[in-house]
Amino acid sequence: MLWRHGVLALTPTWGEERNIVLASSFVADALRREEGCEYLPVDEALRRFEWLKRQPMSSWKVRQFVSDAGLRANLWEMNDWEVANFIRVAIERRSVCGLRKIDKAGKRVDATTEQRRLVRNIEKQTRGHLNFSGRQYKLVVDVDLGQVPGRNSYEVAGRDEALRVLDGLAKEAGAAGDLGALLVQASAKLTPDWRPPRQPDGLILLRRIRQSNTPVKDTGPAITPSQMKDILYKKRVVSIAWNAAEAWCSEDATAEGKTKNYAPGDSVEVTFQEHDGSQHQTVTTTVASDSFGARWTVTEILPVKRGGHLAPDLKMDATAEGVTSPKPLAVMFITQLNKVVHVQNRTHFELSLTDNVVLVGSEIKYVKGWGGEVVKLGNKVPAGTGGLLDGQLSWSGYRWMKSVGLGKRFWDGTAWQNLPAGFVLADSNNFAVGFYLQDTSFTCQYGGTWPEAFTDWNIDADDNRRIIAAWTNNIEKTWTGKFDLKRKECKSSDKRCCRYSTKAVVAFSKQATFSTGMLIVADGNIRSNDSLLFLGETRIAVAAHEFGHHLGNPDEYAGAAVDTSLNSDGATNGIDPDSIMGQNLTKVKARHLREICKVFTDAVTGAFGKSYHYLVVPP
Amino acid sequence: MTGPAQGRLMVPAVLLALMSVALPGWGRPAQPDRGSDMSERSGRVTRFESVEYTTQGGADLGFGLHERETRLRVDLDTRVAFLNRHQPTSTEGGEAIGTFRATLSPDLVSRLQEDLARADLGQIPSGNAGGPGTSLIRIRALGAAKDLTASFSSRDMATLDKLESLLSLLDDTVGLVAQHPFQAIRLELQVQHTPSRAFVIKIENVGTETVAIPDLEMLSHESRDQPDHGIGVRVAANPPERPGYTTPPLRWSRVEAGPADGPHAHPLLLPPGGARDIYATAWAESCPSGQLLAQAFFSFYAGPAVVDGHLMMRGHALSTGLDLAR
Numbered sequence: 013m014l015w016r017h018g019v020l021a022l023t024p025t026w027g028e029e030r031n032i033v034l035a036s037s038f039v040a041d042a043l044r045r046e047e048g049c050e051y052l053p054v055d056e057a058l059r060r061f062e063w064l065k066r067q068p069m070s071s072w073k074v075r076q077f078v079s080d081a082g083l084r085a086n087l088w089e090m091n092d093w094e095v096a097n098f099i100r101v102a103i104e105r106r107s108v109c110g111l112r113k114i115d116k117a118g119k120r121v122d123a124t125t126e127q128r129r130l131v132r133n134i135e136k137q138t139r140g141h142l143n144f145s146g147r148q149y150k151l152v153v154d155v156d157l158g159q160v161p162g163r164n165s166y167e168v169a170g171r172d173e174a175l176r177v178l179d180g181l182a183k184e185a186g187a188a189g190d191l192g193a194l195l196v197q198a199s200a201k202l203t204p205d206w207r208p209p210r211q212p213d214g215l216i217l218l219r220r221i222r223q224s225n226t227p228v229k230d231t232g233p234a235i236t237p238s239q240m241k242d243i244l245y246k247k248r249v250v251s252i253a254w255n256a257a258e259a260w261c262s263e264d265a266t267a268e269g270k271t272k273n274y275a276p277g278d279s280v281e282v283t284f285q286e287h288d289g290s291q292h293q294t295v296t297t298t299v300a301s302d303s304f305g306a307r308w309t310v311t312e313i314l315p316v317k318r319g320g321h322l323a324p325d326l327k328m329d330a331t332a333e334g335v336t337s338p339k340p341l342a343v344m345f346i347t348q349l350n351k352v353v354h355v356q357n358r359t360h361f362e363l364s365l366t367d368n369v370v371l372v373g374s375e376i377k378y379v380k381g382w383g384g385e386v387v388k389l390g391n392k393v394p395a396g397t398g399g400l401l402d403g404q405l406s407w408s409g410y411r412w413m414k415s416v417g418l419g420k421r422f423w424d425g426t427a428w429q430n431l432p433a434g435f436v437l438a439d440s441n442n443f444a445v446g447f448y449l450q451d452t453s454f455t456c457q458y459g460g461t462w463p464e465a466f467t468d469w470n471i472d473a474d475d476n477r478r479i480i481a482a483w484t485n486n487i488e489k490t491w492t493g494k495f496d497l498k499r500k501e502c503k504s505s506d507k508r509c510c511r512y513s514t515k516a517v518v519a520f521s522k523q524a525t526f527s528t529g530m531l532i533v534a535d536g537n538i539r540s541n542d543s544l545l546f547l548g549e550t551r552i553a554v555a556a557h558e559f560g561h562h563l564g565n566p567d568e569y570a571g572a573a574v575d576t577s578l579n580s581d582g583a584t585n586g587i588d589p590d591s592i593m594g595q596n597l598t599k600v601k602a603r604h605l606r607e608i609c610k611v612f613t614d615a616v617t618g619a620f621g622k623s624y625h626y627l628v629v630p631p
Numbered sequence: 632m633t634g635p636a637q638g639r640l641m642v643p644a645v646l647l648a649l650m651s652v653a654l655p656g657w658g659r660p661a662q663p664d665r666g667s668d669m670s671e672r673s674g675r676v677t678r679f680e681s682v683e684y685t686t687q688g689g690a691d692l693g694f695g696l697h698e699r700e701t702r703l704r705v706d707l708d709t710r711v712a713f714l715n716r717h718q719p720t721s722t723e724g725g726e727a728i729g730t731f732r733a734t735l736s737p738d739l740v741s742r743l744q745e746d747l748a749r750a751d752l753g754q755i756p757s758g759n760a761g762g763p764g765t766s767l768i769r770i771r772a773l774g775a776a777k778d779l780t781a782s783f784s785s786r787d788m789a790t791l792d793k794l795e796s797l798l799s800l801l802d803d804t805v806g807l808v809a810q811h812p813f814q815a816i817r818l819e820l821q822v823q824h825t826p827s828r829a830f831v832i833k834i835e836n837v838g839t840e841t842v843a844i845p846d847l848e849m850l851s852h853e854s855r856d857q858p859d860h861g862i863g864v865r866v867a868a869n870p871p872e873r874p875g876y877t878t879p880p881l882r883w884s885r886v887e888a889g890p891a892d893g894p895h896a897h898p899l900l901l902p903p904g905g906a907r908d909i910y911a912t913a914w915a916e917s918c919p920s921g922q923l924l925a926q927a928f929f930s931f932y933a934g935p936a937v938v939d940g941h942l943m944m945r946g947h948a949l950s951t952g953l954d955l956a957r
Contacts, residue, residue: 383880388791390799407788409795414877417869417924418723418952436806437720439686439699439766439785440798467879536880539764541786548880550858551690554763571768571784572761589691596690597763 020077022060031113036081036234040109045158049111057110082234127153137191144177146288148220154212166218171205174217247273249333258342259310262503267306267330274299282306287327287340311504315345322347322367354611359564373517374562381532382466387413387442392435398425404460446532446544469535483555490556491516494600500625553597564607568594602628677748679774684801688766692932710735714808717946724949729815733808746797747772758783812838814942818950820927830864830911832927836901843938846897847909851888863888864911869924886911923955
């Protein structure tokens with residue numbers, strides 16, 4: 013006989029049709045599963061309910077049913093008509109179902125066995141975690157739907173969703189193992205969508221319901237006696253909640269919970285699960301006095317993209333025995349930093365952080381210029397020879413010198429003269445200087461004016477633009493991706509955590525007038541210096557070297573203003589020939605990002621109040 | 632030790648051995664500075680036994696040889712000066728590169744001694760103005776009781792000013808010794824008086840010793856787009872001067888060299904007075920029109936310093952310019 017606590021018989025208790033009842037959807041599902049029942053069509057259930065209403069004692073029976081099934085708590089406020097109407101609406105909404113017991117033939121046994129094997133294999137491959145797009149799923153065979161442990165924690169995913177999920181998971185699995193093939197098989201065996209009284213026919217994909225332990229005013233679904241027993245005696249987690257609103261990488265956060273029926277020393281498994289995501293970790297903690305605290309050191313959690321960018325936070329739920337924290341923990345990340353401008357003496361660059369990439373930028377301002385030379389002739393010219401630049405330049409004994417064809421001439425104050433016989437040009441007695449146009453005169457970068465006009469030239473000619481573009485490219489290529497910044501305190505074993513790659517972004521910006529700190533770009537090729545760059549310079553890395561100065565690095569040349577404390581990574585007393593700052597203009601070394609690291613550290617402190625330390629590490 | 636490691640060690644060892652032969656006292660251990668100049672206090676003039684003057688700039692382009700590198704050593708007792716120069720002092724061209732050897736006049740040596748004594752090299756501060764576009768200048772004076780070194784950059788203006796007299800004298804000495812090639816080559820550029828007007832680049836051993844040079848055809852073949860490696864001709868438009876205006880810098884186009892006369896070998900040994908020609912053709916098509924200036928170039932830094940006991944010619948040489956018209 014189809015009778016149990018919380019059902020309403022819709023037929024006489026004798027005859028062939030005695031096993032037709034009304035039950036809450038929750039109980040109906042159990043009856044269908046356990047008793048081999050099938051659902052009645054809604055109209056039949058309504059018709060039979062109307063028949064019942066005409067029977068003696070029906071009002072009392074209906075009230076009893078509503079009460080036993082836990083459908084409504086405030087029955088005493090309702091008259092009989094309202095109670096009956098409540099049931100009619102419930103039937104139409106299928107929160108109350110009509111059921112008829114049927115003989116269960118042993119149909120589809122082979123198919124069921126095969127489907128169960130498939131589900132087992134998938135669970136084995138996924139270790140029971142079928143996660144997709146931040147949701148947890150479970151595959152079950154149709155006949156097993158009612159026996160799913162924690163069935164109330166799941167809801168049935170429609171066929172379309174199920175197909176999409178399994179297809180997505182198959183793609184994620186790719187060619188690794190045969191999980192992809194198993195998931196494709198599962199897709200083919202999915203049940204069509206069904207509604208009671210029809211039965212599912214195939215595999216069902218269940219979607220885990222996000223639970224909250226916030227008390228619900230509604231009485232909720234009906235509770236069976238066995239469930240009541242569980243409630244009274246079964247070990248269960250009553251609540252769980254984070255003790256803080258947010259935590260940063262390598263900080264501790266604790267999920268505190270209350271339990272029922274746990275013995276002291278019992279363990280409870282707490283899962284920290286990304287809200288709407290797949291990152292998760294599990295810890296096992298011990299219960300004492302029906303409470304527990306699961307401490308979690310935030311590690312191995314990486315930021316995810318949101319709106320096209322890495323999000324500054326990520327929500328983590330704490331779940332124990334199906335109970336989830338009402339409010340997630342916000343795991344915070346440093347993924348973005350507004351631009352900071354760093355200027356100190358010769359050092360000047362901008363730094364920002366976008367999607368874990370430290371952008372180091374510098375605008376290299378330049379003016380169109382011309383190259384000339386100065387020469388120290390000493391006693392090779394007669395005393396009284398004019399053209400000395402003493403008072404114009406800060407050094408004495410020099411005169412202007414220029415190239416004419418392949419030869420050199422010096423300015424004697426009134427005319428250009430050939431170099432005196434016997435004079436030997438050497439690195440000790442001449443060098444190139446840059447000029448820029450100021451009003452109508454050509455002014456030297458070190459003072460003084462050129463005694464005649466330079467021939468004009470077009471700095472915007474295609475060839476010249478290409479050279480400046482090549483400098484830009486060389487600087488960016490030289491300084492991008494050579495080292496990362498890594499937070500020293502990060503406890504994650506995942507090397508990607510708290511790690512920032514570096515990218516140089518340089519813009520050569522032509523200026524109309526010269527001012528201190530600007531670069532003079534000149535046609536030809538004599539010898540470039542720190543503020544004079546010739547377009548014909550064959551050592552293109554000179555630009556990357558100068559950018560290194562912008563980043564706060566000293567020269568690593570012998571004879572330069574070196575930092576003698578540098579004695580590692582190829583440097584000896586501050587000199588390293590195999591370095592972009594050294595004579596051979598070669599490699600970027602970790603020490604060359606010191607100032608970037610320092611500015612980044614300060615920027616993090618300023619923006620987030622975190623006193624983190626960062627290291628320059630190879631990528 | 633055998634194999635490549637041994638080979639690597641042999642090159643500097645051979646070089647050191649050669650330098651020791653060529654330059655008496657070159658391999659002598661440095662004498663420590665034994666304190667202040669006692670001889671000056673006692674009224675005697677400090678005497679040095681030798682002086683070394685080196686200039687080094689640009690990148691290390693191979694086997695420790697920098698883009699710009701000149702080394703002068705004067706034995707002040709024997710007055711023998713030895714110069715190792717790897718590039719010309721100016722773009723004018725025609726200067727030999729290699730080693731040079733001369734005996735200086737007693738007067739010049741005496742002036743060097745005086746200037747060295749006055750320079751007080753031990754008190755020269757270390758340079759701090761180096762960087763791209765500068766050279767490291769080093770002057771080392773060795774005496775029986777002294778080993779003084781001044782090291783500074785070509786932009787350490789205060790030091791240059793303080794050492795002006797000594798530097799001028801040393802540069803004069805370089806110029807003087809450079810007139811006496813020992814193991815050296817010179818480049819010459821000619822134009823054939825044929826319809827093709829091919830360039831002929833002549834490399835001549837102008838020294839007194841056999842020298843080694845790289846296979847010129849191979850060097851030419853490898854030279855494309857490499858500023859520091861190759862042989863060929865560079866050609867530029869050379870517009871006439873305009874009074875009151877500084878002419879724009881020459882914009883060079885390269886004409887790669889082609890076949891070379893004579894046998895192929897790498898390296899090739901050139902006896903004193905020996906020469907090799909290599910041709911550069913089709914220059915007319917790739918060059919600007921009008922008044923032109925052409926100059927042969929030779930750049931080779933990558934080889935070992937010594938081959939079979941003969942000095943390898945390494946560095947950068949330019950021929951004198953040729954005025955051409957198209």
